[in-house]
Amino acid sequence: MDSAVQKPSRIAPSVDYEAEGKQFGHLTIPYSRNDSAWGSMWLPIVVVKNGEGPTILITGGSHGDEYEGPVTLLKVAQFLDPAEVSGRVIILPALNLPAVRAGTRVSPIDGVNMNRAFPGERDGSITRMIAHYVYTELLPRADVVLDIHSGGKTLDFLPCAVMHELEDKALEEKTLAALRAFGAPVGLVLLELDNEGMLDTAVEGMGKIFLSTELGGGGTLRTDTLRIAEAGAYNILRHFGVIGRAPAQEEPGEARPTRLMHTPDSLCYVAARDSGLYEPAVDLGAAIEAGSVIGRIHFYERPDRPPLELTARRTGLVIGRHFPGLVQMGDTIAVVALDYESS
Ligand code: CA
Numbered sequence: 528m529d530s531a532v533q534k535p536s537r538i539a540p541s542v543d544y545e546a547e548g549k550q551f552g553h554l555t556i557p558y559s560r561n562d563s564a565w566g567s568m569w570l571p572i573v574v575v576k577n578g579e580g581p582t583i584l585i586t587g588g589s590h591g592d593e594y595e596g597p598v599t600l601l602k603v604a605q606f607l608d609p610a611e612v613s614g615r616v617i618i619l620p621a622l623n624l625p626a627v628r629a630g631t632r633v634s635p636i637d638g639v640n641m642n643r644a645f646p647g648e649r650d651g652s653i654t655r656m657i658a659h660y661v662y663t664e665l666l667p668r669a670d671v672v673l674d675i676h677s678g679g680k681t682l683d684f685l686p687c688a689v690m691h692e693l694e695d696k697a698l699e700e701k702t703l704a705a706l707r708a709f710g711a712p713v714g715l716v717l718l719e720l721d722n723e724g725m726l727d728t729a730v731e732g733m734g735k736i737f738l739s740t741e742l743g744g745g746g747t748l749r750t751d752t753l754r755i756a757e758a759g760a761y762n763i764l765r766h767f768g769v770i771g772r773a774p775a776q777e778e779p780g781e782a783r784p785t786r787l788m789h790t791p792d793s794l795c796y797v798a799a800r801d802s803g804l805y806e807p808a809v810d811l812g813a814a815i816e817a818g819s820v821i822g823r824i825h826f827y828e829r830p831d832r833p834p835l836e837l838t839a840r841r842t843g844l845v846i847g848r849h850f851p852g853l854v855q856m857g858d859t860i861a862v863v864a865l866d867y868e869s870s
Contacts, residue, residue: 534649535649535663536649536656536659536660536663536664537556537557537649537650537656538554538555538556538557538570538656538657538660538664539554539555540552540553540554540555540572540664541553541554541555541572542572542574543574544574544576544615544617544668545576546574546576547576547577547578547609548575548576548577548609549573549574549575549607549608549609550573550574550575551571551573551604552571552572552573552574553569553570553571553572554569554570554572554657554660555567555568555569556568556569556570556653556656556657558653568624568625568653570619570621570622570624570657571619571620571621571624572617572618572619573600573604573616573617573618573620574615574616574617574618575604575607575609575612575615575616575618576609576612576614576615576616577609577610577611577612577613577614577615578613578614579613579614580612580613580614580615580767580768580769581614581615581670581671581767581768581769582614582615582616582617582668582669582670582671583614583615583616583617583669583670583671583672583673583763583764583767583769584617584619584665584666584668584669584671584672584673585600585603585616585617585618585619585672585673585674585675585760585763586600586618586619586622586661586672586673586674586675586726587599587600587619587620587621587622587674587675588619588620588621588622588623588624588626588627589622589623589641589642589674589676589726590623590626590632590633590640590641590642590676590677590679591621591623591625591626591627591628591629591630591631591632591633591634592626592630592631592632592679592680592746593675593676593677593678593679593744593746594677594746594747594748595675595677595740595742595743595748595752595753595755595756596620596674596675596676596677596740596756597620597621597627598748598753598756599675599753599756599757599760600618600619600620600675600760601620602757603616603618603757603760603761603764604618604620606773606774607770611770611771611772612769612770613768613769613770614767614768614769615668615769616764616769617665617668617669619661619665622641622657622661623641623654623657624657625653625654626641630746632679632680632681633654634652634653634654636652636653636654637652637653637654637655639652639653639654639655640654640724641654641657641658641726642676642724642725642726642727643721643723643724643725644657644658644724645658645661645662645724645725645726645728645729646658646659646662646663646729647659647660647661647662647663658726661726662729666729666730666733666735667733669730669735670735670736670767671705671735671736671737671738671763671767672726672730672735672736672737672738673738673739673740673760673763674726674727674737674738674739674740675739675740675742675756675760676689676739676740676741676742677740677741677742677743677744677752678741678742678743678744678745678847678850679744679746680744680745680746680850680851681744681849681850681851681858682741682744682847682848682849682850682859683743683744683745683811683847683848683849683850684741684742684743684744684811684846684847684862685712685713685811685812685844685845685846685847686711686712686713686740686741686742686743686751686752686755687711687712687713687714687715687740687741687742687788687846688706688709688710688711688713688714688715688738688739688740688759688785689706689714689715689717689738689739689740689741690702690703690705690706690714690715690716690717690737690738690739691716691717691718691719691722691727691731691737692716692718692789693731695734698731698734698735698736701736702736702737702738704766705736705738705763705766705767706738706785706787707785707787708762708763708765708766709738709740709759709762709763709785710755710758710759710762710783710785711740711742711755711759711785712755712783712785712786713785713786713787713788713844713846713864714785714786714787714788714867715741715788715789715790715846715864716787716788716789716790716867717789717790718789718790718791718792718793718795720793720796720859727739738763740756740759741847742755742756744850745850746850757777758773758777761773761774761777786866787866787867787868788843788844788846788864788865788866788867789864789865789867790862790863790864790865791865794840794841795840795841795843795862795863795864795865796859796861796862796863797821797822797837797838797839797840797859797860797861797862797863798857798858798859798860799824799837799849799854799855799856799857799858799860800824800835800837800856801824801826801835801856802824802853802854802855802856803824803825803826803827803834803835803853803854804824804825804826804827804852804853804854805822805823805824805825805849805851805852805853805854805860806822806823806824806825806834807821807822807848807861808820808821808822808823809821809822809845810845811845811846811847811848812844812845812846813844813845814843814844814845815839815842815843815844815845815863816839816842817838817839817840817841817842818838818839818840819838819839820836820837820838821837821838821839821845821860821861821863822836822837822860822861823835823836823837824837824854837860837861839861839863840863841863841865842863842865843863843864843865843866844863844864844865845861845862845863846862846863846864847859847861847862848860848861848862849861
């Protein structure tokens with residue numbers, strides 16, 4: 528670690544992490560700029576603490592065009608009653624606040640993707656400063672991290688809770704139990720195409736339980752994906768003994784079993800081999816055979832060219848797809864997952 532990592536963050540919290548009760552506060556990020564010389568940015572944070580118990584850190588809005596996280600966390604923050612909490616819940620509903628304000632995946636200020644910015648930089652741009660604060664101040668306090676993601680404007684997913692295969696098998700077992708407890712229709716053990724700089728990797732590297740989600744997408748909210756996110760957040764708090772009850776409508780009726788799936792290799796990902804208009808041949812949730820057509824790319828300026836057929840390279844379930852009708856060469860246009868037998 529270089530000395531910049533060891534110096535404390537320049538971000539100041541208005542909350543006291545050791546205080547009992549519920550605090551609505553903010554992280555003050557110095558942000559001097561043309562329209563505010565001595566200005567700062569206030570990143571919302573909620574801390575609910577009561578007595579002994581684990582600390583659960585829940586984040587939303589890591590990508591600013593994904594809405595299940597922020598809306599769920601604003602509702603959870605309103606609901607939680609410290610008298611009914613055992614331990615501590617730290618909530619960041621809009622982790623990349625500038626991106627949430629703009630409704631964009633990455634921050635419009637520095638162009639940085641929050642989920643590629645970890646462990647962050649004390650003296651870096653805004654996104655890297657936030658990541659550094661989370662890495663140095665919040666992750667050490669947390670026992671469990673739940674980071675709620677969705678597909679955003681460019682992807683759409685069958686609602687999944689997501690984890691990674693881990694070298695630490697004891698940690699993998701605990702994470703798998705949390706994955707099932709979340710209660711999403713699909714529990715996905717995901718292979719990341721590019722895991723460097725992710726919050727996931729940072730938390731797992733500390734030997735802590737990390738769970739994420741991919742819930743819907745398209746840059747909007749749906750009632751079903753929001754319901755899964757809300758029930759999932761309460762299920763996780765209950766699973767770790769931090770709360771005893773959820774709002775009445777979130778109490779699990781008949782527990783829905785989670786279908787465990789995984790993406791064991793890069794063959795599960797189908798990339799666009801050209802640019803054009805995308806015609807899906809199957810919808811999310813469809814079973815598909817390796818070699819069969821998953822979609823076609825049409826060339827709107829070249830009617831003489833036949834469409835390019837894209838085929839699945841794995842037999843499985845279509846759990847993710849490119850959302851906009853326009854695709855560019857290199858886009859991930861579909862993700863195929865296979866049933867997973869946990870060892
Ligand atoms: Ca995301």
